[in-house]
Amino acid sequence: MNRRDLLAAAAGASLLPVLPAPGRAGTVSGDTAPAGSLDIVAEFYGPGPSGIAVTPDHRIFIGFPRHAENHSKATLAELKGDVLVPYPDKALSLPSSASPDHRLVSIHGMTTDSRGRLWAIDDGKIVGQPIAPGAAKVIGIDPATDRLIASIVLVPPTMRPDSHMNDLRVDLTHGALGTAYVADSSFGTAPALVVVDIATGRQRRVLADHPSVQAEKGFLTVLEGRPLRYDPRHPTFPIGGVDSITLSPDSTILYYSPLTSRRLYSIPTALLSDFDATDAQLAAGVRDHGEKVMTDGLATDARGRIYLTAGEHDAIMRWRPEDGTIDVVVRDPRIVWPDGIFATLTHVYCTLGQWNRLAGFNGGKDLRQPPYLLVRAPIAPPIREDQS
DSSP states (O other), X not given: OOHHHHHHHHHTSOOOOSSOOXXXXXXXXXXXXXXXXXXXXXXXXXXXXXXXXXXXXXXXXXXXXXXXXXXXXOSEEEEETTEEEESSOHHHHSOOSSOGGGSOOOEEEEEEOTTSOEEEEEOOOOTTSOOOTTOSEEEEEETTTTEEEEEEEOOTTTSOTTOOEEEEXXXXXXXXXXXXXXXXXXXSSOOEEEEEETTTOOEEEEOTTSGGGSOOTTOEEEETTXXXXXXXXXXXXXXXXXXXXXXXXXXXXXEEEESSOOEEEEEEHHHHTOTTOOHHHHHHHXXXXXXXXXXXXXXXXXXXXXXXXXXXXXXXXXXXXTTOOEEEEEEOTTOOSEEEEEEOSSEEEEEEOOGGGSGGGTTTOOOOOSOEEEEEEEOSSOOOGGGO
């Protein structure tokens, strides 16, 4: 009697096959099944993209930092059709002999303010070199004129030798000309939030010792099927402290998260923008919203929903502030290390730089496979102008 007959006899009834018939596959993980709709906006065969911002009139701007690859292309560019144009011009965006405080060195995170103006953080870092004085700065550009409206150099003690000024958001409701909030995820192990008054250039580091900005000790991630443990001395994937950052639609709340973490935090901007507030007062204002997915980028839509890059799941997800629920916007195997993210009224845009495949994380072998992508997914249900 064969195995199936024995099982049937033991059960006293006929059974369905307990093993798949030859040539038939069993069930597969839902994590491998694409979900949602993904459009490829652009393919890049040069340096990898990071920051992304889209103006209300649909102009697209992309940052190409030099902290991982010292490339000779534009560090800030506008995508016109299928062409990247140095922005605001070649003199500022391309490598030159100008002093670091008079050119763009390594544009990383990007955003727009409530008036549709473009803002970016220049992390000032060229791979293999120390950050030069004047290189790290907050810049603002008015797309209506394509001219700089602000260039605020970050200086010590706000700026540290191991700073990694990673991303920023700009709040026009506090300060004479607004306030910039910058995530310094740190190339070392000293992250912090940075607050900059745009009118005066006054700046400071805050919450540097608070758990909400720190990488989680012992953190474990699974990227492209590889379990990887956080080790700041010998990193095998992109790591760091506070990195993801976004504002509520009315700029009253700043949400943030460390890169090496799955927790989401927030703090009222009325408190964060107050240069007289002590770190103890700031710490008391921090709210822990609980666990989410590991994120390298956050973006807010007009309804206050927050979009999450979910590199462990090849996905972009969405968090709802009213109840903390998370849903999948789009999942696709082409989503390899989603980085910069930006939500418009109709779509969420995301750059895919494949940063986890850099040689430094893979025993000296660069595993990236150009083209690098700029993708977008529709926001469902669609957001109309009258629903802000």
